[in-house]
Amino acid sequence: MAAKARTRPKAVVESTGGEPADTLRDYYERMSLVRAFELRSSEMYARAKIGGYCHLNLGEEATVVGLMAAIEARDYLFTGYRDHGYALLRGLAPERVMAELFGKVTGVSGGRGGSMHLFDEETRLFGGYGIVGGQLPPATGAALALKTQETAGPDAAAVMCLLGDGTTNIGAFHESLNLAGLWKLPIVYVIVNNGLGMGTTVEKASAEPELYKRGASYRMPGIRVDGDDVLAVRDAARDALKQAREQRQPVLLEVMCYRLRGHSVVDPARYRSPEDTTIAQQSDPVPSFRAELIASGVLTEADAAAIDEAADLRVSEAVVFADESPEPDVADLFKYVYATPVANAPSALPGEPVMDAL
Amino acid sequence: MNTNVESTTRTITYRQALNETLRAELERDEKVFLVGEEIGVFEGSYKITAGLLEDFGPERVLDAPIAEEGFVGAALGAAMLGMRPVVEIMTINFSLIAIDQIVNHAAKMRSMFAGQVSIPLVIRMPGGGGQQLAATHSQNLEVWYAHIPGLKVVAPSTPADAKALLTAAIRDDDPVIFLENLSLYSAKGEVPDGEQVAEIGKAAVVATGTDLTIVSYSRGTTTALEVARQLEAEGLSIEVVDLRSLRPLDRDTICASVRKTGHAVVFEDDWLSYGIGAEISATIGEGVFDFLDAPVRRVAAAEVPLPYAKALEKAALPSAADLAKVVREVLNISSTPNDK
Numbered sequence: 001m002a003a004k005a006r007t008r009p010k011a012v013v014e015s016t017g018g019e020p021a022d023t024l025r026d027y028y029e030r031m032s033l034v035r036a037f038e039l040r041s042s043e044m045y046a047r048a049k050i051g052g053y054c055h056l057n058l059g060e061e062a063t064v065v066g067l068m069a070a071i072e073a074r075d076y077l078f079t080g081y082r083d084h085g086y087a088l089l090r091g092l093a094p095e096r097v098m099a100e101l102f103g104k105v106t107g108v109s110g111g112r113g114g115s116m117h118l119f120d121e122e123t124r125l126f127g128g129y130g131i132v133g134g135q136l137p138p139a140t141g142a143a144l145a146l147k148t149q150e151t152a153g154p155d156a157a158a159v160m161c162l163l164g165d166g167t168t169n170i171g172a173f174h175e176s177l178n179l180a181g182l183w184k185l186p187i188v189y190v191i192v193n194n195g196l197g198m199g200t201t202v203e204k205a206s207a208e209p210e211l212y213k214r215g216a217s218y219r220m221p222g223i224r225v226d227g228d229d230v231l232a233v234r235d236a237a238r239d240a241l242k243q244a245r246e247q248r249q250p251v252l253l254e255v256m257c258y259r260l261r262g263h264s265v266v267d268p269a270r271y272r273s274p275e276d277t278t279i280a281q282q283s284d285p286v287p288s289f290r291a292e293l294i295a296s297g298v299l300t301e302a303d304a305a306a307i308d309e310a311a312d313l314r315v316s317e318a319v320v321f322a323d324e325s326p327e328p329d330v331a332d333l334f335k336y337v338y339a340t341p342v343a344n345a346p347s348a349l350p351g352e353p354v355m356d357a358l
Numbered sequence: 359m360n361t362n363v364e365s366t367t368r369t370i371t372y373r374q375a376l377n378e379t380l381r382a383e384l385e386r387d388e389k390v391f392l393v394g395e396e397i398g399v400f401e402g403s404y405k406i407t408a409g410l411l412e413d414f415g416p417e418r419v420l421d422a423p424i425a426e427e428g429f430v431g432a433a434l435g436a437a438m439l440g441m442r443p444v445v446e447i448m449t450i451n452f453s454l455i456a457i458d459q460i461v462n463h464a465a466k467m468r469s470m471f472a473g474q475v476s477i478p479l480v481i482r483m484p485g486g487g488g489q490q491l492a493a494t495h496s497q498n499l500e501v502w503y504a505h506i507p508g509l510k511v512v513a514p515s516t517p518a519d520a521k522a523l524l525t526a527a528i529r530d531d532d533p534v535i536f537l538e539n540l541s542l543y544s545a546k547g548e549v550p551d552g553e554q555v556a557e558i559g560k561a562a563v564v565a566t567g568t569d570l571t572i573v574s575y576s577r578g579t580t581t582a583l584e585v586a587r588q589l590e591a592e593g594l595s596i597e598v599v600d601l602r603s604l605r606p607l608d609r610d611t612i613c614a615s616v617r618k619t620g621h622a623v624v625f626e627d628d629w630l631s632y633g634i635g636a637e638i639s640a641t642i643g644e645g646v647f648d649f650l651d652a653p654v655r656r657v658a659a660a661e662v663p664l665p666y667a668k669a670l671e672k673a674a675l676p677s678a679a680d681l682a683k684v685v686r687e688v689l690n691i692s693s694t695p696n697d698k
Contacts, residue, residue: 076439110472119471126438127471131462137431138463144432145439148391148417172458175428182423336469337508339476339531343559344606346507355609355645 019231021298027069027230028293029307031061034085035286036311037094040319041084041101041115045265049323050101053130054115057085059260062285063192064089066233067255070241071160076124076146078139079162081116082192083128086162090123094318104325111328112336133172136161136189140176143185147248158186158244160237166197168211180250181218188240188251192227194259199271215252227257228285258283365550373543375517376406376482379524380444382553384414387442390528393420393433394446403448404484404543430456430481434464434533437479444528447483450499450537457502464533465508476531480524484538486577486627487675493663496671498628500576503535504604504637510558511604513537515579517547519602522556530558537604539577539627561608563615567595570621570685573612573638575601578625578676585681596685604634612638613645620651621688625681630658652688657681 038056045054057064060082068089071077079086087097092108100107101115109119116130126142129135139161150156167173168191180187191211195202202209215222221243225236233255240251258280262269269277293299299307334347348354370378383390396403398411398421411419422429426447433443447453453460464477487496504511510532514520520538527534564579565586572582579600586596599615601608616622622642624635635656642654660674686692 109470109474112472113470117470119474121474126475127467129463131458134431134458134463137428137459138435138438140428141432141435141437141443142439143435145436145441148436148441149439172427172431175425176431178423178425179428179432336473338510339468339473339478342510342530342532342606343557344603344608344610345559346606353644354641355613 024293024298025303025307027065028289028299028304029311030065030068030089031230031286031289032307032311033094033314034061034064034088036308036315037084037088037097037318040315041098042265044101044319050115051103052114052116053081054101054265055082055263056261056265057082059258059280059284060192060194060227061085062230062289063227063233063255063257066227066230067160067162067190067237069230069234070237072157072241073123074157075241076126076139076142076157076159077162078126078135078142078159079128080132080135080164080167081128081130082164083118084115087118087120087125087128090120090125092118092120092123092125094314095321098315098318098322099325102322102325103327104322105328106321106325133163133167133170136163136167136172136176140179140185140187143180143187143250144183146186147183152186152246152248154246156186156245158188158241160188160190160241162190162192164197165191165193165195165202165211166200166205167191168214169205174217177215177218177220177250177252181220184248185250186244186248188237188244188253190237191252191254192257193254194257196259196263198263199269212252212254218250220250220252222252222254224254224256227255228283228288230285230289257285260284365552367548367550369546370517370549371543372517372520372538372545372547373404373406375520375549376524376538377408377410379521380407380410381413383444383525383528384410384418389440389442390444391418391420391441392444392446393422393429395422395424395448397421397446402446404540406446406482406543426452426456427459431459431463434459434477434479437477438467438475442478442528444480444482447481449495449540450483450485451495451497453481453483453499460503460509460533460535461506465506468532469508477533478531479533480527480536481533482524482536482538484540484543486539486541487659487664488671489540490666490668490671492666496664498659500535500537500604501628501632501634504634506605509533509535509605511535511537512558512602513576513604514602515542515576515600517545518549518554519556521549522554523558523602525554526556526558529555534558537576541577542580545580556602559603559606559608561602561611562600563597563611564600565596565598567597567619569595569619570623570689571597571599571612571615571619572623572625572681572685573599573601574625575604575634576627578627581678581681582625585678585685588678588682589685594685594689594691607637607641609641609645612641616642617646617649620649622650622654623681623684623688624654624656624658625676626656626658627676628658629661630656631661633658652690655684655688657684
């Protein structure tokens with residue numbers, strides 16, 4: 001883990017001088033919301049309200065808030081499967097996100113995608129994707145479409161494509177970055193480097209563990225930023241997006257953070273050393289940002305407690321909504337298979353005849 | 359179809375029909391663009407895109423590096439934003455490099471995201487052996503895609519269908535696998551002028567008969583027709599069903615034909631086990647069992663990685679003679695001495 005930039009987020013303290021107190025307060029509210037949502041997701045998983053795989057953003061809240069503060073409403077966002085926090089901060093109601101986790105028809109993806117496949121056309125959250133690296137080629141193609149449809153400039157849209165550190169070893173990563181570099185596409189690839197691809201460290205998986213350097217192969221600027229520093233993440237992402245939208249210069253941004261828990265809810269992470277777990281806990285951006293805002297006078301202890309309580313309440317409402325929402329109707333099983341109706345489309349349930357006997 | 363006017367036809371090749379259709383759709387809709395390896399400057403490995411770069415420019419006829427997963431997935435992403443990409447994969451063999459994007463992504467997105475996004479994507483690719491290209495370059499893998507809900511898979515056997523099905527595929531809002539065949543590119547046929555849009559999901563009875571039904575698709579249909587003509591001279595009346603669409607599958611047309619003839623043979627270029635013919639046979643069994651006078655037979659490729667050597671290649675691929683032999687066996691007619 002020596003290659004990681006393990007700096008404490010000093011930039012936050014430095015930045016509070018110039019950053020409006022309202023903004024900082026707002027960022028803390030968002031971090032608190034993601035934290036509360038993920039803790040509750042874990043609880044709901046344990047209570048079997050949530051099924052399948054469930055990957056949490058716990059420990060990555062400063063990264064999530066910083067990235068989502070940088071992206072504009074007109075931009076498109078593609079993510080991997082650790083996507084809850086991004087969906088929330090893209091502006092989706094916690095109710096609809098929790099309902100998706102519960103597999104309810106009121107969920108963002110109608111209950112068809114689950115935790116890994118959050119999608120919202122309106123806010124241009126163009127998908128969480130469950131296959132490692134699967135989102136990179138489509139995100140690259142979305143940037144290709146933008147290049148065709150728009151003129152470069154400060155008002156142009158760009159694509160932000162999130163990926164994990166483990167994704168940088170898959171072919172789709174290299175093919176996509178090559179295409180983006182070759183075709184000069186408005187896209188920012190963000191490696192959310194939490195140091196672990198499931199249970200495998202970056203050093204064990206990547207011949208070049210300083211992942212941002214991989215941009216060089218594609219003549220793409222590679223930048224590394226401290227993911228526990230919400231303002232540093234925001235500013236780096238904003239600058240990268242600016243290059244993408246104004247110069248059609250794709251950028252590879254590596255954000256260094258920690259995963260507070262296992263790979264997914266069910267992973268006890270026994271493979272982690274006690275030292276690494278301690279570092280992750282010490283680096284936890286939520287309590288540290290909270291403490292710094294209190295120390296710098298942006299928040300009082302009572303303010304912070306009220307924010308945390310409000311976030312918890314918000315998530316409680318989401319759980320009630322999800323719990324009370326109806327299941328998708330089995331009669332709609334085939335509803336979304338095809339956009340253009342087609343002759344002889346299959347519609348048999350298991351055991352039903354595939355056709356009427358003549 | 360433009361049934362109002364008396365349509366004129368021209369005799370052109372399958373290749374030319376594809377080329378003209380791509381041109382027409384590029385002209386009609388500015389959202390349509392082509393992407394693939396060597397489709398621009400090189401004009402396509404099989405020259406399907408000849409002249410298009412010159413007339414439409416490099417943004418609409420986009421040469422891609424050798425990176426099937428990358429550019430197929432990128433086409434898919436462009437489709438998510440409303441573009442209508444037509445991808446050329448040099449041969450179906452190379453589609454395996456892109457299969458994650460096709461099967462795990464293109465086929466799934468609309469359902470998985472509850473209809474919030476559509477994928478108007480066409481992937482054109484030729485299959486087929488018989489060109490001494492050896493095991494890795496001679497496969498017929500269409501059943502891999504025909505198995506996948508969310509995809510549409512079409513396989514035209516004639517220049518006219520190449521035109522009408524490609525037009526339909528490009529205008530369709532779902533991912534369509536458009537199966538071509540190396541041995542069909544130079545085949546000639548009558549093609550109606552003007553706009554022709556086929557209905558995806560429908561098979562066609564391309565020869566009528568009363569004794570036996572041959573079910574086939576793509577190159578196989580041309581062989582089936584040849585065998586039907588040959589057997590007609592011997593007094594047999596053979597019906598040929600051209601599937602045209604492998605997903606969805608037009609089970610009614612297949613069963614209606616077999617109900618009439620009472621005999622069925624499937625002629626397919628893919629391998630026998632778990633192949634297209636297995637699905638057709640099961641369909642006939644379920645749909646018209648009581649009308650069958652003999653078991654359904656399949657004539658498919660020998661189950662071996664296809665060798666380079668001509669003699670071995672020829673032995674492994676299903677031929678007209680193989681088909682004629684099996685048709686006679688199903689009808690319980692002894693072979694003529696001319697058969698192999």
